[in-house]
Amino acid sequence: MRTLYIRIVATFIGIALASSIVAIVLVNFYYLAHMREYNEQKIMNIGQEIRDLFEETPGMDLDNYLTRIGHMGFQIYAVNDRMEGVFYGAPFKHTDFEEDQVRQVLAGEIYHGILEERHLLMVSGFFENSIRNSVGLPIEANGRTYAIFVRPNLEQQIGEVRILMALLLAFTFLCSIALIIIFTRYIVKPLKKLTEATDKIVRGDYNIQLDAARRDEIGDLASHFQSMARSLKQLDEMRQEFVGNVSHEIQSPLTSIQGFAQAILAKEASPEEEERYLQIIEEESRRLSSLSKQLLTLAALDKETAVMKKTAFRLDEQIRQILIVTEWQWSEKGLSVEPELPEIVITADPELLYQVWLNLMTNSIKFCRPGDTIRIEVQVNREIVIRFIDTGIGIAPSELPYVFARFYKADKTRNRLQAGSGLGLSIVKKIIDLHGGTIQAESVPGQGTVFTVSLPHL
Secondary structure, eight states: OOOHHHHHHHHHHHHHHHHHHHHHHHHHHHIIIIIHHHHHHHHHHHHHHHHHHHHTSTTOOHHHHHHHHHHTTEEEEEEOTTSOEEEESSOOSBOOOOHHHHHHHHTTOOEEHHHHOOOSSGGGGGTOOBTTSSEEEEEEETTEEEEEEEEEOHHHHHHHHHHHHHHHHHHHHHHHHHHHHHHHHHHHHHHHHHHHHHHHHHTTOOOOOOOOOOSSHHHHHHHHHHHHHHHHHHHHHHHHHHHHHHHHHHHHHHHHHHHHHHHHHTTOSOHHHHHHHHHHHHHHHHHHHHHHHHHHHHHHHHTTOSOOOOEEEEHHHHHHHHHHHTHHHHHHTTOEEEEEOOOOEEEEOHHHHHHHHHHHHHHHHHHOOTTOEEEEEEEESSEEEEEEEEOSSOOOTTTGGGTTSTTOOSOTTSOHHHHOOSOHHHHHHHHHHHTTOEEEEEEETTTEEEEEEEEEOO
């Protein structure tokens, strides 16, 4: 399996090679568009100067003259009318040539070999050392016509420059590869640390220390990764606490049911005690059933498997229905209920919101003392605001931030049979969140509590 380090190195080398190929192609286009004709014309001018200088100097020997011109950095091929050719200066590497082209020059025409040559990369024609890659023109000497083919001897004129350029490009490429191989390690190193951190998280170790001080994407990634590790740690702790709470909530009524059932089966209780034990068993069974339903509801809401079925309905009528359902509880306790419910139509999931109002109402009833008051207010502005206000025992300021936590019970002194599971307000908050609303709790110990629900007014 190829590592990320090898992939990055291979990618950078591939980019360097691809860039070189693209550069060659672009240079080739530039040579065709601007340099080839200019180069041909420049060499043609040199050839004409060579011919004019010879023809303007009477009595000069052509062979000696061309030899000197060749020594000045030119390659020359001179052909007479009998197709006898002589090379002057450095020899051509490729000497293949067609006689018809020689005859055309002897007839007075000009040979434009640089323009006529065709290569896959035309820029390479600039360096081709052949007779075909030259300019040809006729010259008169001793009453005879010769065809001379001229091109610069690039090896002699710019040979050192070519070597320097070749070395420069080669060393640049090699140094680039070396630097890529070295510095890629610094790119991959933090990723290796992230991999090690991932392995630690898999093993359950969330104490991750990464270099989050870097001011780049790697630093941002490290910072987010550490935040994720902290969140996973909190989630794992919450999961363990949740499992422990569920186990405790289930174990407590089961222990009671088991103990009272054994007492009844062993005939150790009087008929009056048996009846009381059976009532306790019924209450604990009902509590287990309620806990099971709440856990299923909370799991469905967490996984968002509870499909929202929004419809338009009368919110005031729904809350009045809650008051009717719970009437026996608050009337038995001697509580005063004061609803202020103007007519309002809301678009939401009526079944889910029914659970919200039922939980808030029963919660207020549990925390109220005989003779206390529960007031329910509904106000409509930009949002729909519903308040459940009671004059009950209230909640301590230190416990107020945790009232929506799962299994949290603010009043730990109350009897467990009356305390419930501690999931009601968690379900309420989750339902309100799913509706895009908010819920807040305010309380003054000994004076009462206010739960404020804000829902979008669609």
